[in-house]
Amino acid sequence: MLDPFLFNDMKKAVDRIFTAIENNEKIMIFSDYDADGIPGAVAFHDFFKKIKYENFSNYIPDRNKDGFGLNSKVINLFLKDGVKLVVTIDCGIADVFEAEELKKNKIDLIITDHHKEGDVLPEALAIIDHQVEGEKYPEKLFIRGWDYF
Template structure:
């Protein structure tokens, strides 16, 4: 059965604002219109959008469980514990895995591996196959990226195998949050992080 798509075409932005942005930034009116449709309707906002700064980011410790996550990763690094960086197979999952894996290598942690589940045999999210592989390889910590917010039973299963979880996700959680060491998700109702549209 084909998937039904519903396209929503946004109305054109204010023509004067679009023209002003296109001229000031020397960009096409099409791009200027897209900016205006997304609320970027001044030169200052557009420049901030095109040239972001780390200073514009929120304090990461505003995220619920961030201190727990940092402490557990630090413990794993100090003890040369094997870490599995586990991500979903889509774009934000794969890029998140690459980013975290590279970071851990750059700080000198070499005892790690990554895992991307097979889309067809394992499906979306945390899989038993991935957890079993981690346990066989002596992994003590799985850092799940772009998945895991609904993996309550799988986190319990992993714990029974001696594997801890840190979950970094951005999908809507269920009523029960997995009992991982840390669950970083700005969409948690008990999380006060000021921006909840982060990617995985």
């Protein structure tokens, strides 16, 4: 496996996660509901439990009720819950409006995805996606792979 820091934004993502931990900020792991998203969410959950960090939640949307990706309903839940950092797993690359909403509400966003971006890239603190134009990571990688790093 290649060095994960070949991803353009990996250092920013890792630094922000550890800053959130050091400051006991509420972290929300928001994953897709499929075979990439759920194992990725479990990996983050297990990591946080292993280091005894408790100020986090996992949110796996309901396919029928919530649809795919971030939406206004979950952003409102994040606001009520005092979330300061959202990490997406296997989604987020198409969520331009939702990324703007998070930023407007002072919630940092780290997008981890493996889908091709649309015409406009969401404004996020960090984007980990091998398909984003200009990304240096040289191999295709399913999203479950990056959280291993």
